[in-house]
Amino acid sequence: MKKFYFLSLMFALALQATAQVWDGVTSQVWTRGEGSQSNPYLIETPAHLAYFSASIGRGEAYAGKYFRLVNDLNMGDKEFPVIGKYNKSTDSQTQVTVDSSFYFKGTFDGNHKTIDHLLITKAPAATGSIAGQALSLGGVALFACSTEGTVIKNVTIGANSMINVDGEVVGSIIGKMEGGLLENCVNLGTVKAGTIGGGLVGATTDGSIIRYCANKGVVTVAGMVAGGIVGQIEKGTTILACYNAGAVTSGYVYCGGIVGVTYDNSVVKNCYNTGKVTAVKNFLSTPHAIIGDNDAGKTTTADNYYVAALSGVEEPLATAVTEAEFKSNDMIEKLNKNLDATVFVADSKNKNGGFPAFAWEQSEVTGIAAAQIQANIELNGRNISSSQLLTIYDLSGHVVVKGNNVTLPEGGIYLISAPQQPTMKVLVK
Numbered sequence: 001m002k003k004f005y006f007l008s009l010m011f012a013l014a015l016q017a018t019a020q021v022w023d024g025v026t027s028q029v030w031t032r033g034e035g036s037q038s039n040p041y042l043i044e045t046p047a048h049l050a051y052f053s054a055s056i057g058r059g060e061a062y063a064g065k066y067f068r069l070v071n072d073l074n075m076g077d078k079e080f081p082v083i084g085k086y087n088k089s090t091d092s093q094t095q096v097t098v099d100s101s102f103y104f105k106g107t108f109d110g111n112h113k114t115i116d117h118l119l120i121t122k123a124p125a126a127t128g129s130i131a132g133q134a135l136s137l138g139g140v141a142l143f144a145c146s147t148e149g150t151v152i153k154n155v156t157i158g159a160n161s162m163i164n165v166d167g168e169v170v171g172s173i174i175g176k177m178e179g180g181l182l183e184n185c186v187n188l189g190t191v192k193a194g195t196i197g198g199g200l201v202g203a204t205t206d207g208s209i210i211r212y213c214a215n216k217g218v219v220t221v222a223g224m225v226a227g228g229i230v231g232q233i234e235k236g237t238t239i240l241a242c243y244n245a246g247a248v249t250s251g252y253v254y255c256g257g258i259v260g261v262t263y264d265n266s267v268v269k270n271c272y273n274t275g276k277v278t279a280v281k282n283f284l285s286t287p288h289a290i291i292g293d294n295d296a297g298k299t300t301t302a303d304n305y306y307v308a309a310l311s312g313v314e315e316p317l318a319t320a321v322t323e324a325e326f327k328s329n330d331m332i333e334k335l336n337k338n339l340d341a342t343v344f345v346a347d348s349k350n351k352n353g354g355f356p357a358f359a360w361e362q363s364e365v366t367g368i369a370a371a372q373i374q375a376n377i378e379l380n381g382r383n384i385s386s387s388q389l390l391t392i393y394d395l396s397g398h399v400v401v402k403g404n405n406v407t408l409p410e411g412g413i414y415l416i417s418a419p420q421q422p423t424m425k426v427l428v429k
Contacts, residue, residue: 019116020071022046024078027054033068038410040066040109046073049115053083056104057124063149065106075118077160085124086139086169086176101178104143107151110185111413112360116158118142118189123168139175139202140165140193146208150180154360159217161189168193169202171230172217177201177208177237184360186214187246197221198230198260199246204237211240212343212358215275219248226250227260227292228275233299234263241270241335241343245352248277255279256292257311262299268317270335270343272305274326274355277313289315303337327354341398359393359415377418382408382428384416391417 027050033041043049052067088099123138139145141163143152157172169176170193173185187199196202199215203225215228225231228244232254244257254261257273268291279287286292289306291299294317304318307326314320325331327347335344335356344356351361377386384390385405392400392408393415400414401407408414408428416424 019074019114020045021074021117022050022076022078022080024076027051033066035062035065035067035106037066037107040068040107043067043069043073044071046075049073049075050081053081056084056102057081059102061103062106066109067106068109069111069113069115069155072114072116074116075161077117077119079122080118080120080142082120082122082124082140082144082175083142084139084144086145086178087124088178101145101147103145103147103150103178105147105149107153108143108155109153110155112154112156112184114156114158115142116160116189118157118161118163120163121165123165138168139171140168141171141173141175141202143174145176145178146174146180146182148179148206151183152180153183153185155185157187157189157217159188161217162192163189164192166194166222168195169231170197171201172199172215174201175203177204177206177210179206179208182208182210182213184212184358186361187217189217191217191219193221193223193226193231195221195223196225196231196260198227198232199244199248201230203232203234204230205233205235207236207238208233209238209240210242211238212360213242214245214358215243216245218246221249221255221260222251224250224252225254225260225292226279227255228257228273228277229259229271231260232263233259233261233266233268235266236264237262237266239266239268239271241339243272243356244275245273245355246275248275250279250287250292252280253282253285254292255285255287257289257306257315258304259291261285261293261295262291263295265298265300267300268304269301270303270337270339272326272335272356273315273318274307274310274323274353277311287313288317289313289320290318291315303334305331305335326356332356342393377416377424379426379428382411384408386418388418393417 026047028047030048085102090097172187228248273289289311301317308320347357
C-alpha cells in the first residue's frame with residue numbers, strides 16, 4: 001500500500017497543541033491569515049480571542065471575513081468580555097426602533113476545538129427605553145448577538161464553563177439571534193439566567209437558523225423561559241436536527257427540552273430530548289419535553305422524539321419512545337427523515353451514552369501516522385482515489401462527492417466513508 005503524507009508537520013503539531021490559559025487581561029492581534037474563506041484569520045490563543053472581542057466592541061463587524069480557531073483555549077475562569085453588544089429597543093410611544101448593537105457579521109469556525117473555563121457574569125452595557133424608562137436587556141453569551149450574514153459553526157463550550165447573568169437574555173454561544181446561522185455546535189457548560197435562557201442561544205428572531213447543535217450542560221432560569229437549545233424563538237426561526245441531553249429547569253413557567261416558548265411562524269423539526277425538564281405546571285404553562293409552550297399552535301413541528309422516563313414530562317408535539325428504542329438503528333432513520341444530509345449516526349464511539357449522535361461527533365481527525373489509510377484509499381492533496389466507491393461528506397453531513405477518483409473543491413476537514421470500513425475524518429490541505 002502506498003503511503004501519502006498529506007498533512008504537514010505544522011498541522012500535526014497544531015492538532016496536538018494543548019489548551020493555553022488566559023490571564024484575564026492580555027489581548028493580542030492574530031498574526032496569521034488574510035480573512036478569506038481559503039485563508040481565514042487564525043485564532044491561536046486566548047489573547048487572540050480577547051482581541052477579537054475588544055475589536056468588535058469598538059464597532060468592527062468583520063463583514064464577510066472568516067476566522068478559524070486552531071487550538072483548544074483555556075480561558076482561565078477569568079471574566080471574559082462578551083463579543084459584541086446587543087442594544088436594540090423600541091419606544092412604546094413613538095414605535096421607533098433603534099438598533100445600536102455591535103454585531104459580528106462574518107464567519108467564525110470553532111474547528112471543533114474546545115473553549116473551556118469560560119466565565120461570563122457581566123452583561124455588556126446595553127440601554128434603551130420603554131416609555132422613557134431605561135431598559136437593559138442585552139444578549140449574554142460568548143457572542144452577544146448575531147444578524148443576517150453571521151455564521152458561527154463548529155464551536156464547543158467546555159464543561160468547566162459558566163455563563164451566569166441575571167435579568168438578561170442568556171445562552172452559551174449567542175445571546176440574541178437577530179438572524180444568521182448557528183450550526184455544528186455543542187455546549188457542555190452551565191447556563192444560568194434570571195429571565196430567558198437557553199443551552200446554546202437565549203432568544204431568536206428574524207429567520208435565524210440553528211441546526212445540528214446539541215446541549216449537554218445544565219440550564220437553569222430563575223424566572224420564566226428556559227430551553228435546552230434556545231429559550232425563546234419567533235418570526236420565522238428554524239431549529240433543525242438538534243438534541244438536548246442536559247437538565248433544563250425554570251423557576252416558573254415556559255420550559256422545554258429544546259425550546260422554552262415559541263411565537264409566530266417558526267419551525268422545530270427532527271430534534272430529540274433525553275434531558276430532565278423541570279418547571280411549575282399551572283394555568284399559564286406546562287413543561288414539555290420539546291417545546292414548553294407553542295403560541296397558538298403557529299409553530300411547525302415534525303419528526304421530534306423524546307424519552308419520557310428521562311425527560312420526566314410529556315410532549316404532545318413529539319413521539320415518546322423508550323430508551324432501548326432510541327438506541328436502535330431504526331431511530332437513526334427516523335431522525336434523518338426529510339433532511340438533505342445524513343446528520344444523525346449511531347453512537348459507535350459511545351460519546352453520547354449510546355443515543356444518536358452527529359456525524360461530526362464520531363470520528364477523530366486522522367494524523368500523519370494514520371494517513372497511510374485503510375481500505376486502499378490514496379490521498380494526494382485534494383485528490384482521493386480508491387478501488388472502492390467512496391462517499392465524502394463535509395462536517396454538516398452533506399455529501400460533497402462520490403466516486404473512486406475524486407477531487408475535493410477546497411481544503412478542509414472531511415468525512416470519508418467506504419464500504420465495510422470505519423468512517424475517517426481527515427484534514428486535507
